[in-house]
Amino acid sequence: MTRATLVCAAVLLLVSAVPSSAQNAVTMRGFADAGLTVFTATQSFKAVLGSPTGAVFGGGVEVGLTRNVFVSLAASRFKKTGQRVFVFQNQVFKLNVDDTIAVTPLQVSAGYRFRGRRPRRIIPYAGGGIGWYRLTETSEPSTPGDDTKTTHAGFHLLAGIETPIRRWAGAAVDAQWSSVPNSLGESTTSVASLYDEHNLGGFMLRARIIVGR
Amino acid sequence: MFLSKSAGVLTVLTLAVGIVAAQDSIPRYRTFISDTTLPGIDTGIRNNDAPRPPRPSASDLVSRSSGERYLRGSIAVKFRPGTASASQRLMVARVGATTMEAPSYADFQIVTIDAQADPEAAAATLAQQPDVEFAQARYRIHPMFVPNDPLYSQQWNYTTIDMEHAWDLNPGATPSIVVAVLDSGVAYRNAVLRRNVPSWRGPVGFTIATFPALGVVDIPFAAAPDLAGPNRFVAPRDFIWDDADPLDLDGHGTHVAGTIGQLTNNSLGVAGMAFNVRIMPVKVIDSMWDDILGSPFEGTDDVVARGVHYAVDNGAKVLNLSIGRAGPPAPLLQEAIVYATSHGAFVSMAAGNDFEDGNPTQWPAAYAPSIQGAVAVGAIGRDRQRAYYSSTGPYVELVAPGGNQRIGGTTAGILQQTYDFAFVDTFIFGPARYGPPRFDIFSYQFLQGTSMSTPHVSGFAALLMQQGITSPGAIEAAMEQFATDLGAPGVDQQYGYGLINPRASLRGLGLAK
Numbered sequence: 181m182t183r184a185t186l187v188c189a190a191v192l193l194l195v196s197a198v199p200s201s202a203q204n205a206v207t208m209r210g211f212a213d214a215g216l217t218v219f220t221a222t223q224s225f226k227a228v229l230g231s232p233t234g235a236v237f238g239g240g241v242e243v244g245l246t247r248n249v250f251v252s253l254a255a256s257r258f259k260k261t262g263q264r265v266f267v268f269q270n271q272v273f274k275l276n277v278d279d280t281i282a283v284t285p286l287q288v289s290a291g292y293r294f295r296g297r298r299p300r301r302i303i304p305y306a307g308g309g310i311g312w313y314r315l316t317e318t319s320e321p322s323t324p325g326d327d328t329k330t331t332h333a334g335f336h337l338l339a340g341i342e343t344p345i346r347r348w349a350g351a352a353v354d355a356q357w358s359s360v361p362n363s364l365g366e367s368t369t370s371v372a373s374l375y376d377e378h379n380l381g382g383f384m385l386r387a388r389i390i391v392g393r
Numbered sequence: 394m395f396l397s398k399s400a401g402v403l404t405v406l407t408l409a410v411g412i413v414a415a416q417d418s419i420p421r422y423r424t425f426i427s428d429t430t431l432p433g434i435d436t437g438i439r440n441n442d443a444p445r446p447p448r449p450s451a452s453d454l455v456s457r458s459s460g461e462r463y464l465r466g467s468i469a470v471k472f473r474p475g476t477a478s479a480s481q482r483l484m485v486a487r488v489g490a491t492t493m494e495a496p497s498y499a500d501f502q503i504v505t506i507d508a509q510a511d512p513e514a515a516a517a518t519l520a521q522q523p524d525v526e527f528a529q530a531r532y533r534i535h536p537m538f539v540p541n542d543p544l545y546s547q548q549w550n551y552t553t554i555d556m557e558h559a560w561d562l563n564p565g566a567t568p569s570i571v572v573a574v575l576d577s578g579v580a581y582r583n584a585v586l587r588r589n590v591p592s593w594r595g596p597v598g599f600t601i602a603t604f605p606a607l608g609v610v611d612i613p614f615a616a617a618p619d620l621a622g623p624n625r626f627v628a629p630r631d632f633i634w635d636d637a638d639p640l641d642l643d644g645h646g647t648h649v650a651g652t653i654g655q656l657t658n659n660s661l662g663v664a665g666m667a668f669n670v671r672i673m674p675v676k677v678i679d680s681m682w683d684d685i686l687g688s689p690f691e692g693t694d695d696v697v698a699r700g701v702h703y704a705v706d707n708g709a710k711v712l713n714l715s716i717g718r719a720g721p722p723a724p725l726l727q728e729a730i731v732y733a734t735s736h737g738a739f740v741s742m743a744a745g746n747d748f749e750d751g752n753p754t755q756w757p758a759a760y761a762p763s764i765q766g767a768v769a770v771g772a773i774g775r776d777r778q779r780a781y782y783s784s785t786g787p788y789v790e791l792v793a794p795g796g797n798q799r800i801g802g803t804t805a806g807i808l809q810q811t812y813d814f815a816f817v818d819t820f821i822f823g824p825a826r827y828g829p830p831r832f833d834i835f836s837y838q839f840l841q842g843t844s845m846s847t848p849h850v851s852g853f854a855a856l857l858m859q860q861g862i863t864s865p866g867a868i869e870a871a872m873e874q875f876a877t878d879l880g881a882p883g884v885d886q887q888y889g890y891g892l893i894n895p896r897a898s899l900r901g902l903g904l905a906k
Contacts, residue, residue, distance in 0.1 A: 221904075228904045266901040268867035275861050275901040277562060317905050321561045328906045364905050369875075371902040 207244035215386025221377035229262035287311035334360030433615030461720030498702035531693035550794035559895035565668035566859035573704035576646030579674035615833035619662035643680030651809035652848035666852020701729035713851035715844035719753035726757035734766035743843035745784030766865025793849035796841030806839030
């Protein structure tokens with residue numbers, strides 16, 4: 181959380197540094213996005229799910245505090261089913277026990293749009309924030325205590341470009357890097373422990389449809 | 394069926410050639426006069442029997458040296474690859490060898506020496522020759538079986554290792570997994586053996602008695618009702634009688650096979666660990682009745698080694714050895730077990746029942762730590778403590794329920810179906826009550842020993858193999874990683890890595906938990 185707090189503070193500093201002359205009325209937009217994520221715990225996700233990557237879908241709201249500065253609240257979801265495994269001498273044995281992993285981040289971000297003095301079709305933006313990452317792991321069949329439902333705090337940085345496609349709509353593509361330290365690998369029956377991978381974060385590329393002004 | 398005359402003649406010739414070929418490949422020392430008998434008789438659970446005396450040793454034909462029994466008149470030797478025959482003959486001549494034979498399913502030779510010579514000394518002499526990889530006396534292997542004391546009724550062993558939840562994950566494996574039971578045979582089929590039973594001398598308590606000849610008798614055999622089923626048994630082989638009829642003349646192997654794969658959910662009797670597997674009965678140890686009836690071979694290191702090779706060569710993926718011995722090391726067995734694991738078969742071996750008899754090192758169990766994919770199994774009782782008899786040492790890798798009837802009484806043993814011993818051990822109370830045996834009458838018996846704990850691990854291995862862990866080394870690792878630690882924290886000499894935990898191993902690792 182210390183690092184997350186620092187990122188937050190930096191973003192707030194960025195916001196407060198905006199000249200008052202640049203500030204306009206508060207605006208609100210909604211968005212939906214879809215993307216591809218690559219988890220930092222590459223080996224662990226690959227062992228259980230067959231791949232460290234997967235699709236992510238989400239949405240949220242964004243509030244424009246000034247012409248350039250915005251804050252957003254976003255939720256997304258990754259869900260994929262693989263199999264529980266046993267690893268011996270780097271060989272992964274699938275165990276025919278379905279294992280479903282779901283990661284649901286709830287992220288608060290703040291950012292800055294680099295609009296420039298003249299109107300442009302492509303508007304770069306960058307930001308960061310903190311998040312709460314809900315991890316669930318369920319297998320079938322299971323008994324009470326087998327499944328995992330935990331929430332971990334983390335932080336993220338993002339950068340992207342946005343373009344208006346209608347008066348009330350826009351599109352954006354961005355990349356996000358997140359870190360959720362100490363969120364994996366505590367259990368001795370986890371493959372993350374075996375691979376010494378403890379971070380639920382990762383890198384994500386996503387496309388976003390924005391509605392609103 | 395309609396056949397042309399020539400086709401019929403051809404068929405008859407083909408069959409005749411086939412029969413001759415079969416007889417050539419497997420010499421027969423006995424003949425069964427019928428394959429059709431009445432089904433086995435089930436006399437129910439024997440939980441109120443009076444305490445039974447220890448079962449007598451199987452043979453009085455061996456000498457005693459270094460505390461272990463071995464055969465007179467021969468030794469086993471393996472020459473280094475490429476050693477010329479002439480050189481081999483020269484070397485064995487130094488120990489007075491008369492003949493040398495290469496048995497089937499073996500990469501070693503059996504060398505005949507003078508009956509009065511000491512096989513251990515001869516083997517030691519031969520072992521010093523530069524072209525000899527190893528030479529050893531033919532030590533007798535015996536079942537890891539602690540005789541029955543009275544009383545009991547339930548299979549507490551499965552709840553102790555949480556098998557109900559394990560079966561949720563893997564309900565008894567499938568027939569694609571073949572588990573070889575290298576033991577006293579298995580009650581796997583019906584038959585009637587006609588045999589002349591001569592007079593013999595043997596132990597009754599602490600004395601030796603003469604048992605009268607019984608003349609020509611018909612001895613009935615039946616398949617164990619709770620074990621046998623369609624296509625249940627595969628590639629049976631008897632290395633004691635050197636034929637393809639490994640019928641159990643003792644009951645030990647049948648009990649062991651039951652723990653591995655007793656039919657389950659059949660509204661009859663008891664359950665087994667991996668109840669859908671196919672069983673390969675491989676007879677490698679002789680019982681009292683084998684000796685009385687004049688079996689040509691005995692259960693020695695070399696016979697067991699051949700059995701291991703046979704089982705692996707015929708498709709067994711798990712080998713159960715509820716057998717073993719103390720005494721000098723057994724390189725023959727070590728090599729056989731390495732052969733098994735290197736060919737994809739997992740080997741489960743009894744750690745031994747001699748804790749209170751000086752706790753000597755047990756073979757082949759003691760080889761387990763050095764061979765990935767082979768484990769030595771100790772026994773615990775219903776109280777999850779090491780059973781009083783269970784041998785200890787650095788080679789004990791896992792424990793499983795084997796029963797402790799000293800603490801819990803008869804029902805603290807492991808319950809399985811086997812023969813009703815009242816109809817088998819007719820010699821046990823002396824000549825007055827001695828008569829022909831019947832191997833078609835069954836009951837549910839509580840037995841204890843590392844013989845009984847070992848098949849839990851074999852059944853467990855079959856489940857893991859079915860679940861997807863195909864490498865013997867990985868199976869062992871999965872068992873050890875998820876074992877429930879007992880005794881001193883960490884690996885110790887009483888419990889090894891701990892009590893097997895089939896459910897946890899079958900479930901394996903998740904991403905986070």
